[in-house]
Amino acid sequence: MTTIPVEEVLRKKQTFERGDEDRRSLIDPRAELLALEAEGELVVQRIDREAVSVATKYGREKRIQKAHLWHHKSCGQCGHIPGYSTSIFWVMRKLGYDYHDPQDQTSCTAWNYYASATSNSAAQAAVAVRNFAAARETGYFPLIHCGTSYGHYKEVREELIRHPELRDEVRKIMARLGKELVLPEEIVHYSEWFYAMRHEIAAKAVRDVSGVVATVHPACHYYKLVEGDAIYDPDIYGGQRTAVVTGLAQALGAEVRSYSTWFDCCGFGFRHILVQRDFTRSFATLRKIEVMKAEADPDVVLTHDTGCVTTLDKSQFAAQAHQRNVGVAVLSDAQFAALAMGAHPYKVCQLHWHSADYRPLLEKMGIDHEQAWAEFQADIKRLENGEKRYLDWDDVDA
Amino acid sequence: MTQTDTGPGAPAEADARLKLSAAAGYADVPLAEKERLFDEVRADPRFGDYLYGCYECGICVAVCPSARFYDFSPRRIAQAAAREDAELVYQQMVEDIWECSQCFSCVRCPRGNNPGGLVTIMREVAINNGLASAKEALVGYSRIIYKIMSTGTQVSPDMLQEDAFPDWGPETADVSVNLDLWRRALPPETLHTTNTGWKVADSTLIELYLIWLHTGALDMIADVDPSLHAILTEVMEERLEEEGIEI
Ligand code: SF4
Ligand code: SF4
Numbered sequence: 194m195t196t197i198p199v200e201e202v203l204r205k206k207q208t209f210e211r212g213d214e215d216r217r218s219l220i221d222p223r224a225e226l227l228a229l230e231a232e233g234e235l236v237v238q239r240i241d242r243e244a245v246s247v248a249t250k251y252g253r254e255k256r257i258q259k260a261h262l263w264h265h266k267s268c269g270q271c272g273h274i275p276g277y278s279t280s281i282f283w284v285m286r287k288l289g290y291d292y293h294d295p296q297d298q299t300s301c302t303a304w305n306y307y308a309s310a311t312s313n314s315a316a317q318a319a320v321a322v323r324n325f326a327a328a329r330e331t332g333y334f335p336l337i338h339c340g341t342s343y344g345h346y347k348e349v350r351e352e353l354i355r356h357p358e359l360r361d362e363v364r365k366i367m368a369r370l371g372k373e374l375v376l377p378e379e380i381v382h383y384s385e386w387f388y389a390m391r392h393e394i395a396a397k398a399v400r401d402v403s404g405v406v407a408t409v410h411p412a413c414h415y416y417k418l419v420e421g422d423a424i425y426d427p428d429i430y431g432g433q434r435t436a437v438v439t440g441l442a443q444a445l446g447a448e449v450r451s452y453s454t455w456f457d458c459c460g461f462g463f464r465h466i467l468v469q470r471d472f473t474r475s476f477a478t479l480r481k482i483e484v485m486k487a488e489a490d491p492d493v494v495l496t497h498d499t500g501c502v503t504t505l506d507k508s509q510f511a512a513q514a515h516q517r518n519v520g521v522a523v524l525s526d527a528q529f530a531a532l533a534m535g536a537h538p539y540k541v542c543q544l545h546w547h548s549a550d551y552r553p554l555l556e557k558m559g560i561d562h563e564q565a566w567a568e569f570q571a572d573i574k575r576l577e578n579g580e581k582r583y584l585d586w587d588d589v590d591a
Numbered sequence: 592m593t594q595t596d597t598g599p600g601a602p603a604e605a606d607a608r609l610k611l612s613a614a615a616g617y618a619d620v621p622l623a624e625k626e627r628l629f630d631e632v633r634a635d636p637r638f639g640d641y642l643y644g645c646y647e648c649g650i651c652v653a654v655c656p657s658a659r660f661y662d663f664s665p666r667r668i669a670q671a672a673a674r675e676d677a678e679l680v681y682q683q684m685v686e687d688i689w690e691c692s693q694c695f696s697c698v699r700c701p702r703g704n705n706p707g708g709l710v711t712i713m714r715e716v717a718i719n720n721g722l723a724s725a726k727e728a729l730v731g732y733s734r735i736i737y738k739i740m741s742t743g744t745q746v747s748p749d750m751l752q753e754d755a756f757p758d759w760g761p762e763t764a765d766v767s768v769n770l771d772l773w774r775r776a777l778p779p780e781t782l783h784t785t786n787t788g789w790k791v792a793d794s795t796l797i798e799l800y801l802i803w804l805h806t807g808a809l810d811m812i813a814d815v816d817p818s819l820h821a822i823l824t825e826v827m828e829e830r831l832e833e834e835g836i837e838i
Contacts, residue, residue, distance in 0.1 A: 510759055
């Protein structure tokens with residue numbers, strides 16, 4: 194077995210230098226933001242509560258605020274996989290951390306931008322900054338649910354740092370809205386929060402997942418876009434792949450198995466999932482699910498982005514009709530963690546919105562899904578007969 | 592460059608590297624027009640951040656999902672731009688760019704290029720100039736643009752209809768049949784909506800409309816989809832007028 198020279202790799206990463214010409218992802222965007230703030234160019238929202246320090250790809254320390262977070266929701270999660278968002282909130286509640294779920298939030302609109310290009314740099318930056326300014330007004334620190342919003346906002350941050358003319362344009366637009374050009378000290382993805390909190394989450398686990406085999410699909414827009422800002426950990430894959438998702442699954446006790454096409458995207462394609470789905474289905478099944486099945490035989494595919502859950506989950510149905518080697522549950526890391534912490538599979542994790550069969554996974558986790566479904570149906574009856582208009586957090590933990 | 596402007600109807604004796612326009616399925620345009628479009632691509636402030644020349648190593652192609660299933664190559668995208676080959680860039684704008692998945696796997700390029708980012712810029716130029724490929728790319732997509740621009744969330748629960756996603760399995764029909772009840776069963780208060788991802792405040796929507804109008808994002812679709820442009824303009828202007836906001 195080859196030993197990975199982790200120390201050496203980390204040392205090289207920490208002293209990694211690029212010439213002035215190479216303008217790949219900035220080594221320390223936080224320092225750049227603070228410098229621009231000192232010049233009066235923008236306003237930086239600070240981390241002002243207890244935070245966990247984590248390491249990023251080239252060794253920069255990133256801090257993840259634990260509580261008092263402003264949840265920047267994802268339209269694909271809220272719209273089509275609502276158990277994804279609900280699980281994020283539920284885990285945070287269970288750990289006793291306060292948060293704000295705003296109505297003063299728009300989508301990042303990046304799904305549309307990457308699909309149709311019917312927008313431009315200034316509009317994209319203004320949408321991002323409007324959301325960040327709205328977060329700052331509440332005093333809560335932003336936490337981004339969607340991988341694409343996260344990646345896109347990091348790109349926007351880089352563009353704003355590099356291009357003074359873009360800052361001018363966005364500042365003018367913000368002034369018309371009565372807002373300033375605000376960016377947070379760190380742009381944080383929810384999966385980073387789950388990674389940073391993994392030991393607290395594991396300490397509250399009530400279900401044994403040690404018999405569960407997982408494969409992880411790392412989301413492209415999490416670690417490929419502005420790559421220097423993603424979390425890496427020498428103890429996870431020798432620091433050669435992002436540590437989020439895998440670090441959480443391992444802390445919970447699941448077995449994470451590797452597969453050869455881990456770097457491949459899921460096939461989402463932004464426009465393809467909506468209007469060219471033949472590509473999406475083929476890529477998701479031939480390059481991801483079938484490879485995982487053949488090489489790792491997982492009980493569940495864990496991932497951390499809206500598009501990846503949708504693509505990998507929904508693409509399997511058509512392939513099943515052709516007796517392909519597919520058929521594996523697809524969950525977000527948040528849903529998996531919530532299940533391990535005792536969340537209800539339907540009331541919290543909303544698995545009835547998923548397509549690929551998740552029931553064998555639930556059985557492996559010791560969950561009686563028939564009984565759980567009957568409980569959910571009883572709640573639905575209460576809504577139907579007018580006993581309640583909406584279910585709330587007390588209902589899901591009843 | 593040996594390529595000459597053949598003009599409409601002239602026998603195609605194009606550069607051997609290029610597809611004949613007859614086979615390529617688009618009408619040729621004068622070289623000056625191709626150069627004008629390429630100049631627009633180059634004028635984007637991000638262009639310099641995305642391109643540093645090309646080693647021709649093909650690493651980007653090896654990781655590109657679209658290269659696997661289409662006649663598409665991020666290496667060709669980077670090279671055409673690096674060589675300032677307006678002919679090839681134009682061909683890519685009418686034929687190739689909509690096949691890219693925008694996954695950005697290609698940013699592992701050892702030269703520091705971002706071919707996917709170049710595609711984003713080329714798409715924007717294609718949209719702004721109303722190119723046929725852009726119009727074609729938006730067929731079937733208008734309702735999504737309408738949704739994101741008018742409501743502030745891109746996908747909504749009521750889009751999950753069996754006829755729109757027949758390949759997603761019977762669960763899609765279950766969702767659409769039970770939609771109202773299943774949304775009311777969600778514990779977060781913001782998620783009880785069916786026609787938006789979550790409840791977006793009215794004041795937030797007005798700010799979003801102002802962004803679309805002031806950045807010219809709304810006008811980008813004036814050429815490629817005039818009717819959608821007219822509908823969205825009306826929706827936004829009416830709403831802003833109600834609020835007494837002058838544009
Ligand atoms: S962004 Fe486009 S060109 Fe780059 S790897 Fe993805 S599909 Fe290929
Ligand atoms: S990876 Fe970069 S240098 Fe290599 S062929 Fe692609 S664009 Fe050129």
